[in-house]
Amino acid sequence: xxxxxxxxxxxxxxxxxxxxxxxxxxxxxxxxxxxxxxxxxxxxxxxxxxxxxxxxxxxxxxxxxxxxxxxxxxxxxxxxxxxxxxxxxxxxxxxxxxxxxxxxxxxxxxxxxxxxxxxxxxxxxxxxxxxxxxxxxxxxxxxxxxxxxxxxxxxxxxxxxxxxxxxxxxxxxxxxxxxxxxxxxxxxxxxxxxxxxxxxxxxxxxxxxxxxxxxxxxxxxxxxxxxxxxxxxxxxxxxxxxxxxxxxxxxxxxxxxxxxxxxxxxxxxxxxxxxxxx
Numbered sequence: 001x002x003x004x005x006x007x008x009x010x011x012x013x014x015x016x017x018x019x020x021x022x023x024x025x026x027x028x029x030x031x032x033x034x035x036x037x038x039x040x041x042x043x044x045x046x047x048x049x050x051x052x053x054x055x056x057x058x059x060x061x062x063x064x065x066x067x068x069x070x071x072x073x074x075x076x077x078x079x080x081x082x083x084x085x086x087x088x089x090x091x092x093x094x095x096x097x098x099x100x101x102x103x104x105x106x107x108x109x110x111x112x113x114x115x116x117x118x119x120x121x122x123x124x125x126x127x128x129x130x131x132x133x134x135x136x137x138x139x140x141x142x143x144x145x146x147x148x149x150x151x152x153x154x155x156x157x158x159x160x161x162x163x164x165x166x167x168x169x170x171x172x173x174x175x176x177x178x179x180x181x182x183x184x185x186x187x188x189x190x191x192x193x194x195x196x197x198x199x200x201x202x203x204x205x206x207x208x209x210x211x212x213x214x215x216x217x218x219x220x221x222x223x224x225x226x227x228x229x230x231x232x233x234x235x236x237x238x239x240x241x242x243x244x245x246x247x248x249x250x251x252x253x254x255x256x257x258x259x260x261x262x263x264x265x266x267x268x269x270x271x272x273x274x275x276x277x278x
Contacts, residue, residue, distance in 0.1 A: 005031050007065075007091050008039040018044065018095050023125070024134065024145035027091040038063045038091060045094040045131035054135070055089075057128040065089070094131040098124045098201060101147045103155045106210060107163045109171040114210040117166075119158050121189060122201040123150070133197030150198075154189060161188040166207070172218060174207050181205050229253075 007027055009018045018025050039062050040046045046058040048065065104118045125131050140149060161184045169177050182205045190200040209215045213234070220230040236251035249255065 005029070005033065005036040006039065007032055007036055009041065009044065009093050016041075018093060020097075020099055021147045022144050023095050023099065023147060023150060024138070024140060025093040025095075026140075026143040027093070028143045030088045032065065032089040032091060034066055036065045036089075038065055040093075043095065043097040045096055045125065045128060047092045047094065047131055047135045049090040049092065049135075051088070054132065057132055059128065092135055094125050094134060096125050096131070098122050099147055101151050101154065103151050103158050105155070105159050105162070107159070107166040107207075109166055109174060110169055111171055113171045113214065115166055115171070115174060115207050116210045117162050117208075118206045119162075119185060120204040121154075121158075121185075122203075123147075123193060123198050124201065125197055126199050127197075130197030130199065133195070138196050153196075154192060157189050157192045158185055161185045162205070162207070171209065171214075172221070178205060178207065181207065 007029075009016055009025055009027075011017050038046060038048070038058060040058050040060050042060045044060070048055045048058065100120055100122050102118070102120050104116070107115045107117055109115055125134055138145060138150075138153075162181060165177060165181050165184055166174060174181075182203055185205055186200065186203045189203065193200050209218065216234055216237075220233050221227065225233060232253055233251050236247045239247035239250055
């Protein structure tokens with residue numbers, strides 16, 4: 001009686017194992033033989049390999065695998081081959097849905113001020129040729145290739161593209177360049193991922209000063225304040241948060257006097273007044 005094995009991305013409970021963070025899923029069983037039924041979902045490709053060689057790339061559907069080998073069963077397998085056939089075949093499922101990858105880092109502006117950036121980019125594998133290139137060129141460990149692993153390769157490309165523009169841009173002008181920055185990241189990252197059969201869809205870039213105080217000062221200047229007024233208002237906000245009553249005076253740049261209290265004068269002036277000297 002021929003052995004029938006169903007190969008799919010469903011686990012024993014019937015749940016899909018290829019989530020939004022998995023790009024490649026290596027079917028973990030070595031029991032794929034001639035006659036096995038290969039199931040490929042609508043958002044997957046499947047690459048079939050034999051002893052390192054790629055046999056075929058399958059799209060959506062069900063396929064009965066014809067490999068030419070004969071399953072070896074019985075005591076011969078148990079005694080000499082440890083229970084496994086030496087003609088092992090591998091099924092690698094490639095996720096063709098759009099996946100989101102996130103990366104972040106620090107760049108330096110023209111003034112050498114630290115700028116934090118966050119980049120979200122959306123990727124997918126659109127064709128069987130892309131799936132083939134991904135399996136051939138992208139290494140992975142275990143039975144899955146995750147989006148985090150993809151970012152280990154793509155992250156430095158994003159960092160280089162962002163630094164290329166930010167390092168020649170003044171701190172306050174960085175956000176004015178956000179469109180150019182996004183297009184630069186898209187170009188560099190898209191070319192890089194294409195070599196792995198991956199298509200880049202959408203790129204979202206967010207850049208901001210890493211220092212909280214610098215972000216607050218830039219926000220105040222956006223209201224039309226001068227640099228000095230921005231510093232005053234920022235200091236006044238901090239004073240107000242701490243309950244300091246002179247915070248409004250700091251904001252408008254005026255001295256603060258406490259009613260009914262004599263102003264303090266230098267000790268030398270007091271001594272001169274008592275001696276009748278001017």
